[in-house]
Amino acid sequence: MMRGRVAYAGAIHEAYPHVDGVRLADGRVRREDEVVWLAPVEVGTIVALGLNYAEHARELQFSRQEEPLVFLKGPGTVLGHRGVTRRPADATFMHYECELAVVIGRTAQHVKRENAMQHVAGYMIANDYAIRDYLENYYRPNLRVKNRDGGTVLGPWFVDAADIADVTQLALRTFVNGTRQQHGNTRDLVTDIPALIEYLSGFMTLAAGDVILTGTPEGIVNVNVGDEVICEIDGLGRLANTIGSDADFGRA
Template sequence: MKHARVSCYGQIFEAIETEGKLKLSDGRIVEQKDVVFLAPIEAGTIFALGLNYADHANEISFKAPEEPLVFLKGPNSLIGHNGLTRRPKGVETMHYECELAVVIGKKARHVKREDAYEYISGYTIANDYAIRDYLENYYRPNLAVKNRDTLTPIGPWFVDKEDINDPMNLRLYTYVNGEIKQEGSTKDMVFDIPFLIEYLSSFMTLNEHDIILTGTPKGTVNVVEGDEVIVGIEGLGELKNTIVGDEAFAR
């Protein structure tokens, strides 16, 4: 089942997709065009993987890491489907990153990889934009690269784990202004989902609604103001947003 969180009628609703429309938690049926999509999950801790696809590491002149390169993101960076992502004035290089987002379903501590899927509630799509200009050191990414407001569109759907047969064999892709730019598969992750849950839970507690962004394959290119970016993952749908400049935010 595809779940969403949306704003309409002056309220925030949980919703499910039905025949291309949305059924709100109060039973009303609305068109998708008549709502504002929010992040489908009220996120807890957001973990982001760097260089988790060897081909992407190679295209930006790095080697795949020998252990997970993980950094944290704040929920302030999340926006919903059809949202606007800000490209700051003077930036030279801003890359999209189509990523499978894994949502934790219950408290997890010292989880063994063979039990990892028991702690997942479902999956969604994230576009984890990176502003490369601010990168001090790829192995120590600073806050300005990944944590700026509006920098991480997510959604539109949260899909129950039971509806995804094999999350480690899903096609990922990105279109920029209607032209395909990125294609890959989750099967090419350096560190797979069970490994990541075992690794993270070995030294910290994972909680319900924590999110793991699992990295992106090769094919990232620079995007500029006015670009429409659509990232998609097999079985999860497509997430669209538009790049805008500082003036759209009046500050």
């Protein structure tokens, strides 16, 4: 089942897909633009992976590392479907990253690979923006690149793990103003989901609501103010987002 969370008429509602937009838990149907979209789940710690698709690593001229490149993201980074992400005026190369987001369903400590998927509640689409101008180096992404307010778009739906027949065979696509720029498949993950959970839970406790962003495939291009970016993953829906200016955020 697909389910999400929206704000409408001064309250937060669980929501479901509907042919005319979105159906609230109380049965009311509203257009997508009549509600404010939130992350589909209450998000805990966000653990993000870098260079976890071989072709993307080659695109950036970096070779595979012995251990996964991981970093944490704060709660202020999270933005919902149809939200606006700010592009700073001094940025020369800002790009999207369409990613499969894995939502942890129960506590994981020292979990072995063969048991790892028992700890997965479900999945979402993530669009995790990066500004290359601010990157110190590719092995140690700094705060200005990966912890920007509103730079991690999640949604629109949370999908139960049981409803995804094969999470290792999901196509990912990104469209900028209607043109497909990015295409990949989860079968090409360098470190797959069970291995990631085994690795992470070996030194940190993963709790229900924690989210693992599994990395992005090749096909990144610069995005500008006014661009519409849509990320798709098979079985998870379409996550829409637009790029705003400093002035849109009262910074000019």
